[in-house]
Amino acid sequence: MRLMPYQCSVGKLTIGYGHNLDANGISAELANSLLENDVDKTCRELQAHKWFNTLSVARKVALVDMCFNLGLPRLLKFKLMIVALKTGNYELVAKEMLDSKWDNTQQH
Incomplete structure (x- = not known):
């Protein structure tokens, strides 16, 4: 598992457990989950002030x-x-x- 995007052995942008971003992108559900996580993190950072x-x-x-x-x-x-x-x-x-x-x- 890799948490940062990387080039696989055939040069495709990949993440996680071999998820091919070039060919498959991500689902709307995953995009919404990422946004929710990012907004939550941003709120926590700001609440420290x-x-x-x-x-x-x-x-x-x-x-x-x-x-x-x-x-x-x-x-x-x-x-x-x-x-x-x-x-x-x-x-x-x-x-x-x-x-x-x-x-x-x-x-x-």
Whole structure:
């Protein structure tokens, strides 16, 4: 079993117990399970920060989405945004989010 993708002996991208990703991809059920696991992990990472736990549900959802896409280390580089979250300056939070390369990758 290999938990990271690898090239099998005939050059096909493979994972797990020889699952051929090139030929078979993954099922919708597995994709949904992976997403659920990734979102749960992202939530746990964010909940370790006191400032996250004080936010409304809508703000938490937005940050979970941002963190899911960027990863926690890159999210934590938004230092001004985090200070603004801690002080409740949500206008500045929005400005920092919209003024970033991350926002340029989002569909409007």
